[in-house]
Amino acid sequence: MGRPPCCDNGVGVKKGPWTPEEDIILVSYIQQHGPGNWRSVPENTGLMRCSKSCRLRWTNYLRPGIKRGNFTPHEEGIIIHLQALLGNKWAAIASYLPQRTDNDIKNYWNTHLKKKVKRLQQQSQPDHHYSYHNTSTASNAAAVAATSPNYYNPSSSTHLHNNHNLEAMQSMVSYPNTSNEVTTTPKVFQFQTWMKPSPTASAMAMQEFQEEQEPAAAMASSINGCKDHSAVMITSDDKLSSSEMMMAAMSQGDADGRSTATTTFSLLENWLLDDMPGQAAMSAMDSFLEISAGFCCADPIMF
DNA sequence: AATTCACGCAACCGCCCAGGC
DNA sequence: TGCCTGGGCGGTTGCGTGAAT
Numbered sequence: 001m002g003r004p005p006c007c008d009n010g011v012g013v014k015k016g017p018w019t020p021e022e023d024i025i026l027v028s029y030i031q032q033h034g035p036g037n038w039r040s041v042p043e044n045t046g047l048m049r050c051s052k053s054c055r056l057r058w059t060n061y062l063r064p065g066i067k068r069g070n071f072t073p074h075e076e077g078i079i080i081h082l083q084a085l086l087g088n089k090w091a092a093i094a095s096y097l098p099q100r101t102d103n104d105i106k107n108y109w110n111t112h113l114k115k116k117v118k119r120l121q122q123q124s125q126p127d128h129h130y131s132y133h134n135t136s137t138a139s140n141a142a143a144v145a146a147t148s149p150n151y152y153n154p155s156s157s158t159h160l161h162n163n164h165n166l167e168a169m170q171s172m173v174s175y176p177n178t179s180n181e182v183t184t185t186p187k188v189f190q191f192q193t194w195m196k197p198s199p200t201a202s203a204m205a206m207q208e209f210q211e212e213q214e215p216a217a218a219m220a221s222s223i224n225g226c227k228d229h230s231a232v233m234i235t236s237d238d239k240l241s242s243s244e245m246m247m248a249a250m251s252q253g254d255a256d257g258r259s260t261a262t263t264t265f266s267l268l269e270n271w272l273l274d275d276m277p278g279q280a281a282m283s284a285m286d287s288f289l290e291i292s293a294g295f296c297c298a299d300p301i302m303f
Numbered sequence: 304a305a306t307t308c309a310c311g312c313a314a315c316c317g318c319c320c321a322g323g324c
Numbered sequence: 325t326g327c328c329t330g331g332g333c334g335g336t337t338g339c340g341t342g343a344a345t
């Protein structure tokens with residue numbers, strides 16, 4: 001027999017949409033006391049809400065820095081790709097899109113991207129010899145992707161598959177994660193996986209994003225989106241997390257080309273090495289640089 | 304203009320996990 | 325060691341809104 005829901009005991013616990021007044025009360029309380037200890041929030045504020053409801057309202061709606069709606073093709077690409085790699089680990093995916101909430105990403109996936117990916121999988125099926133036993137699982141999607149000739153161009157990417165280096169990197173992933181970020185997979189391994197061939201559907205989806213827009217408009221959108229993103233990062237008074245810098249760097253790299261490659265790369269280094277202590281970081285860096293030497297000259301990263 | 308339908312999103316529900324005792 | 329509790333997460337629901345008929 002499980003524990004009763006936290007809100008079960010509350011006769012008179014309010015449900016449904018939050019009012020602006022409730023929002024103000026919650027925000028002002030958190031501004032004074034900080035987030036956390038959610039149990040005490042309804043007690044101390046007089047809000048007739050359960051603690052979970054308060055936490056959700058804060059994390060999904062009221063928290064500063066949240067970007068809502070209008071997912072860019074860039075963000076869609078990240079979501080599709082990470083969903084294929086990680087499955088429905090929305091919190092983990094959200095950690096790569098710092099301005100988005102897991103709930104937002106989950107909703108967007110369920111309402112937009114899932115259909116799109118599914119449709120593209122169906123479209124691509126006649127063209128392939130692969131049998132999709134269960135394309136709903138991330139592992140299968142990734143497995144299919146790993147052998148997909150439609151997406152993966154061996155001639156341009158063989159340098160990304162230096163087994164020696166990849167093994168060296170994988171051997172380091174057991175170090176404790178000292179970062180506060182929510183990660184289910186150490187960053188080095190994530191990045192290594194990221195550089196691997198992507199799921200067929202993901203690749204096709206992203207191809208479709210490009211095709212859906214006029215090339216010039218797509219380029220403008222991409223650049224504007226990236227620059228907006230970067231502008232937010234640069235002008236923000238908040239201290240940037242490494243993952244934020246990572247995303248900004250990747251955006252900037254796309255927009256500005258190789259001129260920012262060096263800067264971008266140092267940001268990538270910082271982001272990757274967040275996970276690791278000194279000696280391991282240096283060791284990882286050596287391996288990473290061997291791979292990245294090829295990466296810099298490879299086809300543009302897909303986002 | 305009224306009704307129906309589809310979609311998007313905020314919020315809830317229930318399970319799981321980690322930490323404290 | 326086991327229980328209790330709070331917090332986190334993913335799945336699902338239900339309402340509001342706009343499009344279609």
